[in-house]
Amino acid sequence: MDIKLSGSSEVELGFGNVVIDKMFFVSGYDIHGFVAAQDNLIEGVHMYLYSDTVSEINCLQNHDNAPGRNDSLCQAISNADGKFTFKSVPCGIYDLLPYYKKGNTIFNVLPSSITISVEHHHVTIDEIFQITGFSVGGHVIDDNGSGVNNVKIIVDGHLRGLTDNHGNYKLNQVTSKHYNIQAEKEHYKFKSLNNVLVMPNITTIPDIEAVAYDVCGVVHLVTSNKKAKVTLIQDLENAIPQVKEVDVDGRFCFVVLAGDYRLSAVASKSEDSSSVIFLPPYIDFVVKSPLVNVEFIQAHANIYGTVHCMDKCNTSISIALINSHSKSFNETKNISLEDGSGDFVFPKLLPGKYQLEVKHNSVGATSRDDWCWNEGLVDVELSTEDKKGIIFVQKGYWTDIISTHNVLVTIVHKNSTIGNFQIKRGLQRLCIETPGIHELHFVDSFVFFGSHSVTFDTSNSQLIYLTGQKYLIKGEIQVSLPLFSNHSNISKNILIDVLNEEFVVVATTEATFIHGGNDLIDTLVYEYIFWSNFGEDLVFVPQDTRLNDGKQILFYPRRQHVTVTNNDCQATVSPIIGRVGLYIEGSVSPEISDVDIKIVAAGNSSNAALKKGELVLEVKTVANGSFIAGPLYDDITYTVDASKAGYYLKSVGAYSYSCQKLSQVFVHIYGEEDVLFPPVLLSLSGDKGYRNNTVTGVGGHYTFTDLFPGSFYLRPLLKEYSFTPSMQAIELLSGESKEITFNAARVAYSVLGRVSLLSDWPKEDVYLEARSESRGHYEETRTDANGNYRLRGLFPQTVYTIKVVSKKNQEDLGIERTSPNSVIVEVGTEDIKRINFIVFEQPEITILSGHVEGIYLDKLQPHLSVEIKSANDPLKIESIFKLPLSYYFEIRDLPKGKHLVKLVSDFPSSVYRFHSEVLEVDLDVKPQFHAGALRYNIDEYHQKQNITPAPVFPLIVGVAAITLSVSIPRLKDVYQMVFGYAALTSRKDTRKPILRRRAY
Template sequence: MNENKIYYVTLTQQGQDRSSRTVDTDPMGVFCFQAKPGDYIVHVSLPEAEVKAGLALQPQALAVSLVDRPLTDLLFTQFMASVSGKVYCLASCDDLAVTLQPISRQGERRSVALSGSSEILSFSFDNVLPGKYKVGIAHEEWCWKHKSMEVDVLDSDVLGVEFRQIGYILRCSLSHAITLEFFQDGTKPENVGVYNLSKGVNRFCLSKPGKVHFPDLSLAEHRGNFSAPSILTLTAVRHHMTGLITTDKIMDVTVTIKSSIESEPALVLGPLRSMEEQRQEQQLQEIQLRRQERERRAAEEEGGAKDDSPPIQEKADELTGPFHYEFSYWARAGEKITVTPSSKELLFYPPEVEATITGESCPGRLVDISGRAGLFLEGKVSPELQGVEISITERGATMPLITVATNENGAYSVGPLHSDRQYDITASKEGFVLSPVEGTQGDFKAFALAGVTFKIQSEDGVPLSGVLLSLSGGQFRSNLLTQDTGLLTFNNLSPGQYYFKPMMKEFRFEPASQMITVEEGQSLSIDIIGIKTAYSCYGAVQSLSGDAERDVAVEAVGQGDCSLYSEDTVTDEEGRFRLRGLLPGCKYLIQLRAEGNDHIERALPQHRAIEVGSHDIEGVNIIAFRQINQFDLSGNIITSPEHLPTLSNYVLMLYSTLSRSQYDFTLPQVSFTSTGYHKHITLTFNPTRKVPDQDVAQGSYIALPLTLLLLLAAYNHERVIPLLLQLVSRIQGVRTMAQTNVDSAAVDEAKRQAKRPKSRRT
């Protein structure tokens, strides 16, 4: 009880009277009653606030008998209880803590630490005020039957509080919701529990200490020691996906899975076994076991009554389509895979499937493919010929679908192909003609091709290059030029007749032409001799400065009895030329042609005379002078000095800034042709100022000068009349010249050609 606190004490008489009196205690809690002898009840009244705070007296009331002497040993004390109990552990309790927390009022939480290797530990809380309390066990890594419980402290001690451990807490952080099955690790694995766990952090209790392992269908096997506090993090790194291939016949089926992850190698599954085959095999095993069991029983009963009934004939189900092939793959999240099935005789639809692994759970079946028996194309080549290239092309396509070669027996087989499509088959081999065999599909007959080599040389045995050899026969046509070796070879010729003819200017050949017969597989060699019948003239065309003149036409013109003969050519990039076919004993003039050399003005010499003997002629050089494509123009402008600043010379037209309201003038222009090297033009500009208008009749301007002229003419008629006639003649001439200039300018403008580029003057 609190000291220096005054409480109310009530004395109640027992019996019929039931009277009562109340006194206050002093600050020390002492009270006193004066009463007659008799039986009484003494009771102390406590403030409600202190009762709520847990204050209680013991005893709650005293029954006393007052006889013949004072009673001085009456004592009320504050009630304090004890809360005690035990902790039961599955193994060693180790370090634990039991807490006591008031519920009905505020107060500090009390804790008792327990330690020891025993499986049972006792605890006790003393001096506990009356009220409701929560007693709890503090060990977060263990699971308990009751982790906490409430007790009500009234007027006596609380005994027998128990905490029983039922297992060990395991925290598991999961990336996906899964089901885990735990097993006790030992010689004989014992199931500990099966738990359905959600995504995120899970807490559950393992009932036994020690090491456990938990294999899971969607995760690799994990192990851990859960006798100590721990947290397990399980992250799904792969997801289980499946695929199904349905076929119309049992065949070898292989599946190749390629991953988008470079570090993942391609996975080849198979050959796969169909579900129907596996089921039939299981049935056969079961039949075999039953048969063995019957035989065992029959052997045991051999001494007893004999069973004459016929044996039971069991057989497995017949295999009928469709047939199903299942496969699976463990994929990473976000991984893209390409599934490609293959078979020797099946075609698949689609031929490959792409799938991406997404979502939070196992994706299940992502691939569904059907397989159907394909078409096989087979054939042979006669006679047996190995290495013939067989090309299979879909009807209407431009590129072959597949190409194979015949084996040592001349046979081939291509497939599987789509049976609902049409195909074309072709055969080829270097050095052979292969033609289809009528009445068959895919068989060919082979014919060995022949070859012809032509060796062309001059009379003295020198190989001739540049000879054009024409060879034709049947559907074959060829025109080729010999190179420095003088050899031409024609391979892959079909058996038959061919016609050849060699041609080159300045030569005749022996034989000049001939028909030859080529047999199957034959290789012919034919020699041809070229006999010189004409010669060439070599030379060059250059400018005066020694520069080469390209694309200049040069000709050789026969003279005298050879005037009917002529040859021409064009210079190359270096200005060189070669005139072929000049006949022996003839004289020629070598010169530049008049046609085709518009850019050449003249040549030096104008021509070179040669006489052809039995050899080529060299060193016939000609100097060419180009047309001068440059023209100079100059001129004078005649006018008063005061008007010069207003003028500008623009080609052939004069321009002035004088105002036409103040002056009368004509802008002269002259047209000309650019012949020669120089042109001088004179332009005359004579403007006249206009006279301001006056208020005079128009007739006055004409009458006065006309009168003066008439008087003058009458007085000097002998001089004036010839001058007037001469003036009239000049005016007519000026008008005619002006009109001619205007017409000429119009014609020149219409005929004007594009200006040629300026070239050097030679």
Template sequence: SINMAGCKATFCLLIFAIISRFPLFSSADEVLGCGGYVRSDVEINYSNVGIKLYTKQGNLKYETECAPNNGYYFMPLYDKGHYILKVSPPPGWSFEPKEVSLIINGETDPCSLGQDINFHFKGFAVIGKVVSVGNNAGPKGVTVSLYRGKEVIQTTQTTTDGTYVFTPLSSGKYTVVASHPSWSFINDKVMVEVADENGDAGSSIVVGGYIVSGSVTTEGQATPGVSFVLHSKDAITAQPECSPGIPEGYSNTVGIPAVCHVISGTGGVFSFGSVPPGTYILIPYFHSPTTKYEVTPSQLEVTVEHDDLILQQTFKVGGFSMNGRITKSEGGEAVAGAKVVLDKTFTSTTDADGFYAFENIQSGKHKIKVIADKYEFEEAVVNINPQHPVVEDIFPARYEVCFSVTVEKTASHIGPWTIEIHSNSGVETELQTDMSGHGCIHLPVGTYSTAVKLSSAADKAGMRFGPLEHVFTVDSDPIGLLTFSQFLGEITGKIFCLEKCPDLNVILRLAQGTGAPRSTVAIDGKFSFTEVVPGSYQLSVQKDEWCWKLKTIPVIVNTQNVEVSLEQVGYQLTLASSHETTLSYTTSTGASGTVVAQKGSTLVCMSVPGTYTLTPVGCHKFGSAQIQWDSSSPNLVTLSATKHQLTGAVRAREAGPFTVAVKSGGQISILGPLNVSSDDPHLYVFEHWIREGESVILTPGSPTNLYQYEPASHTITMPTDCVLNAVIFRAERALFIHGSVIPAIGGVTINVEGNGIVYTYTTDAAGKYTAGPLDNSIQYTVTAEKKGYVMNALNEKGHFEAYKLAEVVVLVKDENGAALPGVLVSMSGGKSYRQNSLTENDGTIGFFSLTPGDYFLRPMMKEYTFDPPSKMVTVDEGATIMMSISGSRVAYSVYGQTVSLIGEPESNVVVEAVGKGSDCEQYQEEAASDDQGSFRIRGLLPKCHYELRLKTGNGINLHVQRTLPATRTVHTENEDVQDMRLIVLRTFNQMDVAAKVDTDQQHLSSLVAHLYREDLPDSPIHTIKLGLHPYFMLPPMTADRRIYYLRLESNLPTSQYQYSTPEVTFVADSAFKHLNLSFKPTLRGVDAEMSQGTVVGFAIAIILVTIAFNYDKMGPMLEKISDIITNISTPKAVQKSSSVSSDIPIIEAVKKKVKSRKV
């Protein structure tokens, strides 16, 4: 049945007239954005005021201007997050508030709720600048006071470039006065007047210059009397406070004029006063009649900006040079290229004659360390002074000798080896070689003998080396390479094959140990291994596709060569099957049989050579009906079930035809018309083959579309086996509603609502529609709506009468003339009207239900500029105004995805693109990945290169440690960038908690532990029942730095025991915590309990006797009391928990229903 919702035409028009007098807000699902008004009690030009949206980190995301007619503004939001909305007026204008902090979550913030964010104008300003002499900029920190007459109105300090602002101010005449404790001013005041705009004080206040100071020392002591000359290549506008000219004996070597000079005082400090901003060269000058010293640095470039300059680098008076020679032996040849280190700090390299030198050395003892290839030197301590600057020759203490142990093939030993070294002086040394048998040692001068020291295992295995020993002498040069070689044996063998033997690879491995195996090729079944170290081995043929009598045979090489043999017994068939199945086979020689393939991998030995035809038999469809397998080239037979059988039916009282639509992914296939079951004439059956793990939606239907179905559809994910009778759909005749709109209007939205479900339909060009099929057991309400119209329901069910209102229709196109969808168009004006909506796919957007008046219209979309950027529109009653706007793209986007190491999407990861280079470093854009890990960063300029990276900061990406790669470079080049992939590595934040209860064993079964969080003290997060063990673990927790409570409770009767329930508090801020609780109940005294019961019983007896003698008076009152006690004591619901005896604590998760939030 149908219940029509509507009203009479006259009544609807009255309602519209009333509504049009109040503000209209855009629908919450049209666009997410922030809007409001700039308000002023005096007349100002609203179009001069801008509104800017910044991220929490201060990056500009969007900016817009206010409507000139009413101060309204609106800006779109493309991403949720923490933002700051700021008013951006002309300099000096004051507003309250200046900024508003916003946390955009799409639900509860002011912008998502459609609330206005307004800014109120408070006054104008006096703006000026304190500058440095000869410069357009000035210093920070100058105190500036504003006077009206003799009264100080405001005091402030200049900012970085010398600018100052006084605000808010009313009209009048003012005086600005500057002051500073150490600087002198060429002009320190200026007069200014404020009328109907800001007062401009200009740059009339001028600072004369700044102090440049430094210091000079000799070996850490202050040095007076050192001259410092200031040079400048540019003409300066004011003379600094210093001695003109240059000191006596000074020679100008820098080629630019000297301005003046100063001399360091008793504390080693020097100072230039009133130095104008600029770049200067500062040169130290210091000498005596007998000695000229080095002063470092010899010159220093200094840049004076708009502040005093204290030179951080101290000038130091230096010393003299020293030199020496490195030789191979005492009085021997020179060592060239040796590295000489002085006092572990200074480094020099010897020349071809072995000489080295150091400059600017101080007198005293010095340590010299020499480093040279193939030599070792002892550290030398020398005493140097200007009278003795030359060091005696330094020669090596030890020389390099190298050895090599050569092992061609080994059974168990390949290194390292131990070499014994005996000197003629009786000193014994051992050298351990590396794994390749090479090793070097540094030895002092002398004669030596060496031999390889064998381990007991190597000696027992028959390892022998030659020569037995080397004898050598070390004098003044390193010794190259002394070599020891190994003795080896041979293994020969034969392979017996079912057919002619092909070339086969034979592997020889050590029976024990991890030595590298050897291999050779058997030709016509014969093979051999030479140079085999004596020992135990395992011999095998590398032919896994054959079956062998013995796959591996043991071989022992001792003192003679060995002969072995191997025998083939068949061919190995390897089956890899997704399901257990049986395969029948026939061979090219006529043999036949069956094999069973287990789920997974199965190995079968086929004793006959030839070609096999394998045929799977079973309930599953495989890739091929038959599989060929050849013993001569035995490949892996893979049986992967591609599909499994699914069956179902449609049950109907009436005759079909019926179909079933199968939707998988984006593909839809139709089964049918369905056949009638042979067992039931009302049952229409279907079958379908589906891949394992594939999710499909089965939807019944009919070409006549006259039925409704229960269920309407059925979703199933295919398991690993066939599914029979998966669903039976029941078909019944459905309800259809036919209606129209007069006059005939197409595109009217018809909403049919029943049982909370809304079905939407649209009228055709003739104004007609048909709604259905619908459930005929439900009552429906039908409404009609179209922007710019009022719809009046008529008496005839499902029919409406339409009335048109005034409207503005905007068409937005791009530079190529194509429709531009998704453009945010904001329109405000009229009688408090405002609406912010997006253009449709055809580039149009309509503003309907408009009253006559002037409206301000502005298009907005990130990455685009528009022509015109804004427009005032005059709307007459009932008019339709068409507007065209052209958009040009000026920025582009980067699309990408954040995934885990295994490729799964990572959501809520904030990624930013930061501009690179001096021209682009101020640009920053960001976006957060969605549930699929996808992100889009908008607004990247073609002129810039960007660095794509993980965004950091307080509260941002706390769940992410880093990305791989850490950064990527992006350049849009007049088109969007696609498929930027970042691998996300998460931060591990799990915490484990263990606890122990100190109590008697008999009380453990009575205890239950409850875990609470501080903000949920009445709702336990977990409940743990203790069994027979005092130890238990809590379920894994998140280390969220919150406070938790662990509390014990007992079911011991308090009438028999006296105890308190312990509780322990902890903070979830580490990977593991251990907690201790104590439960010590005590038995109550029996006598005391009986005495108390006796007293209570005696009191009750007295009361009962009193009631008995006065029953007539107290009877009615007692009945009422009895009823009350009965109601109170009777439980509404009883939850009985059985006692559980267990050795293991039982953990019960406490489930709480959490209200879902829109994100």
């Protein structure tokens, strides 16, 4: 520390204190620090001192400023021990900056600056300044020794800089160690510097030399679908070429060493080598640096031609150029014919073999050619010179026809036939050599295409669609007539109804007469045709529609079924045979008209769809008693029935009948009152066991008809009435009519009413009885569909009990009870009405109820449960539940059937034996059942040999009883009763469960 004396150093002291003036002055304090590099102390590092609070200090050393900064206060340099010192530094805040340069090498020092505060003591900087790196330069050159600019310098995998225009580069902040240095630049390959030791004392890094260069270029292809490859040869005599395919843009690149080379372009595929030629054929060059502008151009030539049209050529004509080898190159050019010359040209074509194809495409047409040509396709071999003189001549116009079936057609133009054509199924093209409108006519077609002809115009190249819509059905009707019959009324046509599969008439057609028969059987042949849809089921029904008195013709079969299932020419329909119908002629004697004649089939007909016993025809006799029935099919026989009301007809010959008129009896019944009499049962009996029981209508009138002559007895019957006379004898002659009268008197009466449910819905088939105990009389009836009933035949002045009764066969009615249960009536001289009953049906839901009885039930109730099992399967528990506090239990919705009901307890089985009564109930017989009392017993085990704990239940009850007896003396009886219960129930006898059946 530098301390200076100011003034005299002597002080005079007397008898008192003395204040000394300022005698000593400290100019400043020292700042010490160190500089090192990898634990080695470094000499010669410059340290610069700066401050914003101190403007000047007494710096003992000569100093300058740090690079890039001025106004340093002082400078210190580290010694051989790496130590630097600033002396006599005044108090203040300072910035300390290190800087180290040795020769051309600048070193990096960390920290790059530090702030220190100088107070009234020396300052030693604890942090040691470290030399962390330095800068060094290098050079990148090519084979000419010239520097290469813009080269990326990669040090240990990291970009550290670029070369300048002279190929120089500089690496900053490096340290003394080994490095791997690479150089990178497009189109260059450089030798790497591996494991190079960089020291601060070296002046420069070894040169990085280029070892290989890119040779790049482009091949210009005229045709985009071709590919090329490039060959590079270095030694022309002992050539081992390098070959590369060009990319999609035609570009290529080789990496080569310095030297002499030859470069050439060829086609990628050997088959294209004759047509793909490049110019120039090759390029020779010397490589000492990258070569990136090599170019090859594909050679080509042109084709010229002309199109001759029947009319003026237009822009719809196109020429296609096809490579005859690969078929992959296809160029189409639309010719614009403003001058009408039809000339065309294909420029820039590769040498080789081609095909030229001419097409005409109308506006809106498909890509197919709609003109036909003398020669539409021409082969051309093209060299490097242009090809000329190609000519295409139009022959006519294509007409495209798509047909669903084969058909023969005739094409007519201006009323002249230009030819017959066989159109086949599918697509077919016809070359029409005359322009204009044409008509296409179908010849003997078995398919109907919607019209009989089609019109088309060659100027409009639309497709002609021939779609088969209907198919031709052809058949014959062969009418066989007896020889020498009168044919004058035979029709020239036969009407045929056409029915669909639902037998609804959809059309009518005619069968036309074709020719006659032979000498023995005169057979007339008719032919019919009909157009039908595919898949359609049709029925052809011919009819004889002649309106004359001649005999009608019937057809076999009566209906001809035809189904169109063949998508081609249909087979001829089986012929229909026509014959004069069968007629049945007969008579009735004596002559009488309006006799019903019924013709009944005696067998099954396959033509008329008649079954045996079916009525075929019904006619009546005319005034002379004769009849004629027909026409009838002759494939079966027939039976004839004759009848007429009031007459008896008997067959006396072939279709001849005798007739006898029958008698009749008119019956009239009259009551005591002038009201309509109710229906009465009339029983008529006669000779030979004849009996006829019938019921009159309301009013009491009836007529017995069709009675043969003889003796009869007639008796009326009606409950509650007596008749006068009770029986009537009758004698009848042939055709005689008689009237019989009965008078009726009321002798008994009825009770009427209705049986219904509570909802007023009527209850049918319910039996009711009226029983008189005094007279021992009983009547019974049952309700109708409306629930109404009538108990007849009840005697007057008699008391009856009316009630609903059940029958054994009516258990399914499910009636539980009625309201009222019964009604007592006294019958007078008139009917008793409105005796109504309401029935209650047994509900579908099942309800089982009961109650439990037993000793000390109030104490045992929490430990008891009701268990219900199936009687058919005792292992199956239907339900189990705790006994309610009321001791009454009820459970619903058990399945119908027999069940077992008993009690179970949760007492320990080792202490108590619990016995429950078992009840068997049948819910099928009675779905809602009250089982009544369910009883039980409980016993306690006594074991004399072993001391066992006291029973839990008596102990608990006993303690409670003692407590209560102390506080309420009147409850001592309870105490005695409880303790007595244990002794009372301590019995060792074993009891089996008791099974009781309950059915009430």
